[in-house]
Amino acid sequence: MKKVLALILAFCMIFALTACGSKTPASTESAAPSGGTEITLWTYPIGNWGDEKTVKALTDAFTAETGIKVTVEYLTYKDGDDKVNTAITAKKTPDLVMEGPERLVSNWGANGHMVDISDLFDDTDKKEINAAALAACFNADGKAYEYPLVMTAHCMAVNYNAFVEAGADQYINKETHTWTTEQFLKAVDALYAKYGDTVGAVFCNGQGGDQGTRALVNNLYGGTFTNAEHTAYTWDDAKNIKALKTLYDQNGIAYDASIVGGDEIANFYNGIFKMAFCWNIAQQLNPNSAGNGAGKTANGDEIVFMAFPSEDGTAKLQGGIWGFGIFDNGDAAKIEASKKFIKYMCDSAKTVDAVRASNFFAARSAAEGTDLSKVWADNEVMNEYTKLMPMLGDYYQVTTNWATARTAWWNMLQKVGASDGSEAAITAAVNEFCGQANGK
Amino acid sequence: MKQTMSPRLRRRENISGYLFLLPSLVFFLGFVVYPMVSCIYLSFTDANMDANTPTKWIWFANYVELWQDEVFLKGLWNTIIIVLVSVPVVCIFSLWVASAIHKMKEGPLSFFRIVFYLPVITGSVAVTVVWKWMYNNYYGIFNYLLKGVGVIDKNINWLGDPKYALACIILILLTTSVGQPIVLYVSALSNVDQSLVEAAEVDGATNTQVFWKIRWPQIMPTTLYILVITTINSFQCFALIQLLTSGGPNYATETIMYYIYYTAFKLYRFGYGNAMGVVLAIFIAILSAIQFRMAKEK
Structure with missing residues (x-):
């Protein structure tokens, strides 16, 4: 009898173990x-x-x-x-x-x-x-x-109340939601003069929200991320390097390797940043997923979604x-x-x-x-x-070696942010990581 | 009178014994032995996610590539720094705390044990989120306090600046690592033979002499255990990196464990990731063996 019980117990334990290993996902x-x-x-x-x-x-x-x-x-x-x-x-x-x-x-x-x-x-x-x-x-x-x-279309957003306070609202077209690179830089200058701190961050802790930083850099001076055939990464062109250097040199904009897109949105929603580069309609409808009403920051400031700035004011947005x-x-x-x-x-x-x-x-x-x-x-x-x-611009996320390229992008931003900001250092960082993306 | 079991009875007893062992054995084989063997096997292949091309046996190519991979070498260097800093600091600090509190009455002793053990039982994600908030570049408490007392005049991006990021990670690791060693040391120090201590004191030994000549040899097994588990934990530092820095900025906090994860699950290079896993296991085994050997000699 004792052995029968022992046998039953052993089998129970085995089946219990099997039950633990069985895959029963939370599902409906x-x-x-x-x-x-x-x-x-x-x-x-x-x-x-x-x-x-x-x-x-x-x-x-x-x-x-x-x-x-x-x-x-x-x-x-x-x-x-x-x-x-x-x-x-x-x-x-x-x-x-x-x-x-x-x-x-x-x-x-x-x-x-x-x-x-x-x-x-x-x-x-x-x-x-x-x-x-x-x-x-x-x-x-x-x-x-x-x-x-x-x-x-992914876009960016600005804190309109902060823009008005800083006199930077003159640089945005609220009707068309567009602005030029020159207007963007003037707006950042005005915001920095008013608030004396970082007003927007080129976030690069990881890949979360990285479409925002890619679109920002590509649009500033008309650079591209890949070629039209989606066979090679082209973000080592002079236009992108110029954009990266402009952002590095710009007071009020910081390369921040401690945050990702989600953190940036939280900082923007809570009034720390005056602009967010990771934005889309879902955020506009429910900023920071806070359930605080559409188009409002935590303290009720108006959020205006904007296309990324470009030299002629016509952005190519990431889809x-x-x-x-x-x-x-x-x-x-x-x-x-x-x-x-x-x-x-x-x-x-x-x-x-x-x-x-x-x-x-x-x-x-x-x-x-x-x-x-x-x-x-x-x-x-x-x-x-x-x-x-x-x-809506080119949907280049289907380019070969995408997983590597995506990671190389934010690693490159980190290296640019940690560099001395010279054109040579930025170019070296860009070439290194764009090369990785292209499998070199 | 010596009683012996009949062969039949002995066989039945053996079968019962093995049946009781079976669940653990199945678990051990399935979740320890099989993954180990599989890891070693895959490290010699180019296994990846591509179902269109069959996995190829590439001998030592992954291992050769490792030593030419700057990110791996950076990760290895960072891992070694973490181990070299955290292992001695954890051991010394926990021994110091344990020495200070082990003679206390039950109430205060329990209080201190709880205080130091809390970070261990608190979920690592929760601990990390709190630290992330404290380190925050814009509203973190460290910047707030340091600016308040005039140590800094501008916010420091603790986790976003390569100069500080690794030190910040090590600091968190230390706070979450000292709890268990303190509890173990308190227990070990309490079990030191008091008659030897008293005899030494009667013979005029100083506190330092009592510690090094009487207590230290008796707590050596505990020290060895703490050294080994702290070394292994330090080598396997992953969650902090994953949750806080993703190995950045500019690879300043890249560790082997995080690079294994990144290579296998972001780049889908399973073979290469497994090769790193094998190398890491060898490193841990060698260090543990050295620690055992040194403790044995002492």
């Missing part, structure tokens, strides 16, 4: 009619696509119409990539993932983990989808690893594109079900709901006869923000 499932295919979706927090209640309503509607059950897991930007990469290594990837082309196309797609979904794009789709977004979803071989749902891709798990039925999900969310009468859930703009003008250009007609802030959309 849509109610499904029995017998339907089941698919899994991992989504990054793209607006309310990170909100369980919102997403469940969308997936439940999909399930009710198709009978396909959807299990959703919510990723964060902090550890989402690690989770996906671990899943790839363990061959436990989800069927669907929602994020942007820099991950889906140039990373997981380029590395052979995604299904080519080019068959989902017919001629009508190609006409309706924004050209930049469409191009970003395809790789050089003509294979598509993402179907775009929404897009936005954000988000959509769905399918991991290649070798199950034809699940791939087919995933394609149905994509078409349902991105190209159907229900696309309006999927777009609104993201708080961004539709990546296409219409979907199956539904006009998507007026999705946000009832929202004043969103409507105003559409003024920036024509300024």
Whole structure:
């Protein structure tokens, strides 16, 4: 009897151990009619696509119409990539993932983990989808690893009250949300004269929000980050070096290796900085995710979103594109079900709901006869923000070696910030890290 | 009368014993042995995320590349600095504190043990966030205090300036590392044979002589243990770097552990990252062996 008990105990312990090791992610499932295919979706927090209640309503509607059950897991930007990469290594990837082309196309797609979904794009789709977004979803071989749902333009923001106090409001065009490099530098001078401290930071602790620093540097004197073919990194050109030196020499602007974009936003929201280089419509609607009302800092100052300054006042903004891709798990039925999900969310009468859930703009003008250009007609802030959309520049995040290039960029900024600020030192830092990005 | 078990009974006892061992054994094999073997194997390959090209066996190429990689060498140097500073400081400081408090009454003794042990039981993320706030360039308490007493006239970017960043990391590491050694030393000092101490005092030994001739030899095993765990912890400094500096500014706080993470999970060079892991393990093993050897000789 004693041995039987011992045996049972041992097996219990083994099973307990097995239970500890089993993977049960925090997830939600849509109610499904029995017998339907089941698919899994991992989504990054793209607006309310990170909100369980919102997403469940969308997936439940999909399930009710198709009978396909959807299990959703919510990723964060902090550890989402690690989770996906671990899943790839363990061959436990989800069927669907929602994020942007820099991950889906140039990373997981380029590395052979995604299904080519080019068959989902017919001629009508190609006409309706924004050209930049469409191009970003395809790789050089003509294979598509993402179907775009929404897009936005990343921009910067200024504390308008502080600008008025410093007399710097004369340098911004509040109607068009544009300014020139000269006006930007004069505005910083005025702010520095008034506040005597750092008013804006070239943050470079890590990659968080780095699209802001790239756009700032590239726009100041018309530099580029990559070539048009997306085959090489070009941020070692003289225009970018001039921009980096201008920022280094500018009183009131600091290269800060202790903060990332999120910290910069927090400092801006709390009135420490008078401008933020990491901004977009999501921040404008809910600054610092503080739930304190749209377009207001912590103490109620007005936040005005602005295009990045350029010599002629016409900025090329960094785009954000988000959509769905399918991991290649070798199950034809699940791939087919995933394609149905994509078409349902991105190209159907229900696309309006999927777009609104993201708080961004539709990546296409219409979907199956539904006009998507007026999705946000009832929202004043969103409507105003559409003024920036024509300024969308090249979506270069699909360039080869993107992960290395991204890291090289903020490491380069750190080195520039720690240098003596001479042109030679800045050029050396730029050449070193741009060389790394180009695989030299 | 000597009783012997029958072979059948002995076999059954053995089977029962092994069955009880099985869960731990499975865990050990699955989460320690397998990853170790896998790490060594992968370090000789070019394993990465690319499913389109098969993993190639590249012999020692990763190991050769390591010694030509300036970031790895910088990380190695920073790691060595962290170890060289934090290990002696932790040992000496914790011994000093323990010596000062171990004779106290239960109440004050518990109070000091709690004070020094709190950072150990507080979550590392919470501790780091608090330190990040204190170091903040714009509103941190260090700048506020130092400016207040006139030591500095301009804010210092503690974590953003290569001159200060590593020292700031080491300071946090020290505060989170001294708790356990203090508790261990208090316990070890309390267990020192008092009759020997009293005999030495009767013979006219000074406090210093009592400490070095009587107490120090008796707490040597504890010292050895503290040296080894502090060395390993210092070598494995990762969370602080990840949460505070990402190895910057300008690689000033890059450590081997952080570079392994960065190489494997940001650049997806699993083979190269594993090679670094093997080198790190060898370093730790060698240092631990030296420490054991030295303590044994003493």
